[in-house]
Amino acid sequence: MINLKEILNTFSDEQQQDLLLYLDKKNKRKDAKNCQLVKLIVSDNLSSVEISNKLYGKQNKAALHALRKRLFQSLIDFTANMSMKEENSIDIKLIKYILSARNFLQKGQIKVGYQILDKTIIIANEHQLFPILNEIYHTKIQFAHLNQNLNLEEVIVLFKENQQQLLVEENLNIAYAQIRKSLIDYQHKKSNLDIKKLIEDVLLKQNITISSSLSFKSLYQIIQITSISSAQKFDYWNIEQFLIDTYQIIKNHSSKDKQVYYHIETLYLISNVLFRNKKFKESQQYLELMLFYMKENKQKYFNDFATKHDLLLSLNLNYSKNQVVAIELLEPYIKKKNIDIVSQLDLSLTLIVFYYQHNALEKAQNLFSKFYHTDKWYIEKAGIVWTIKKNLIEILLQIDLGNIDLVDSRLKSFKRNYFLNLTEFNQERVIAYLQLVEIYYKNPEIATSKEFYDKVEKSFNWIDRNKEDVFMMSFYAWLKAKMNKQDVYLVTLDLIKG
Known part of the structure; x- marks a missing residue:
């Protein structure tokens, strides 16, 4: 069954309102229930049984199924119209020009037809729309015998050059x-x-x-x-x-x-x-x-990139000694709707790290509790690298929260599920890191000993500080903070600064 909620959640609030207006205008019957269905899907996590009861006052699987099918078709039509208005406006405009030119040419209006094609070529070249240029040159050549003023050889050369680009x-x-x-x-x-x-x-x-x-x-x-x-x-x-x-x-x-x-x-x-x-x-x-171009053309692409921009900006702020500002930038996103699932996962995990580094462990734990899906689900949605990172962060967090039983089970699960992957990624350093974390977890007093310090030094083959990934250094900072009995955020900044 098509997941209508997943589709509707990709729409902004404004787009959802536009959809309701579109459906309302399209409805020929006053008792049409498609608008009501949209509102129920968007506003609540209702089961099919609950939706049927609200719509029909009883169970009516056949009617609900038919209604969902009609709504899905309307969603296709609505998104197609929306795309024609937005993303593909130039393409659609030029296709209309070509169709119009062909109509004039077929009716013997040769001069008008070629004038439209020439105008279309200028716009298509500006936007490097090679498939559309291909259609224009094809049309010019097709009707060349009717245009005595056309330099056919020149058009053929341009046509072949465009074919190479295409x-x-x-x-x-x-x-x-x-x-x-x-x-x-x-x-x-x-x-x-x-x-x-x-x-x-x-x-x-x-x-x-x-x-x-x-x-x-x-x-x-x-x-x-x-x-x-x-x-x-x-x-x-x-x-x-x-x-x-x-x-x-x-x-x-x-x-x-x-x-x-x-x-x-x-x-x-x-x-x-x-x-x-x-x-x-x-x-x-x-x-x-990036923000400058997001604001261009009446902010046409602003909403498409706002989340990605703010997430990356918050990371830069956090690692530039502006942690409080970084947290304040991300917190409003946690309650926002209409954010795609991958962005929502990235936002949540990043804010958990910020809370953790800010010693707000309870806030970090509360947000982490929202990760209730299986690792298989997270791998499918966000990839294995993100899922490994999530599991590592959880292990460190549970150690600091003192949740002993949870740490043991998470360590065993991580070894079983991800050590092979890390070997394939040539990331044996992560395996070595987790082994040191486990040593510390089972015997915390050893962290400040020379024996443990020497073991850490021998366990890693660190590349040049400038070349090392900032997230890899952040994980190591947790371990070093335990060894030096220092604040993890300050140690992180010190490591990055070099």
Whole structure:
């Protein structure tokens, strides 16, 4: 059964109101119950039985099923109309131009038809819409015999050049799909994978090289693929310069003002990598630029990116000695509706860490109690790296809360479920870290001894401080705080500062 609640929760409050207006106008009968169904789904966590009772005053499975089917179809129509008004407005506009031009050409209005096509070419080139350009040139060539003033050979050359651009775009789309699919298999099926080699091999196979001839969307996809691959192995340092260099191509791209959505996405990815590399000032500079473009075009994309922007900004603030401001920025999001599940999980886990570092352990525990799903569910929604992080944080939190029985069960579960994954990620350091945590947990007084200090030093092969991931250092800070009997947040800041 289609999960209508999941679909409706992706809509903003304004979009939900627009949907109700759309349904109301569409209804031909006064007793239509689709608006009522929407309100029940959005406002309450009601079962099908409860919804049926509220709608019909009794159980009526057949009627409710039919109503849900009609609502789902209306949702498809509504989102399609919404998309045509927003994301694909240029595409739809140009398609209408092409259809209009063809109509004039078929009726013998050759001059008017070609004038419309010429106007369409200018707009399509501005936005690098190669599939639409393909249709325009196809139409020009199809009716060329009726236009004595047309330079057919010139149009054929332009048509073939555009076909090459279109082929590059399609090849990149294939590469993007293949890489993302392999990364999902890597996460969920625990398959062995050399991610860097995968990207190199796929791009080479598709004959893709990075240059300004690629569209803004294509350059963004390359940056996204690279960023995702680095996240798998916590290796952000080695891709930083590549991302910044690639952005220099994008920054001066001819269509940067026409493809604002992908521009914002790119700025976010670069800012995230800079944050992970502990370059908080530089990260915030890209966030400021991101916010600038979010406010462009009457804030067209503001709501799409506000959550991601504020989450990353809060992280930068937290690790720049502005912890209270970071907490205040995130707290309102916990009660907000209409936030996608992955963002909600990231927001909650981040705020738990902030509370923990702020010594607000009860607040951290209360928020953690909302993570009531199975690990399998969290892996499917947020990935295995996020789930491992969640489990590690819970173990540390329960140790500090003194919940002995819970710590024992969590440690056993973590070893059983994730040690193999960590080995495949080449993250034996996390295994070594957890083993040290367990030693401390079972014998806390050993933490300040030279024996334990030497064991910690021998257990880790830390890379250069500048290259180490900020989150990895945050976990280590907890252990060092126990060894030095210091505040975990101050130790974290001291470690990051170097």
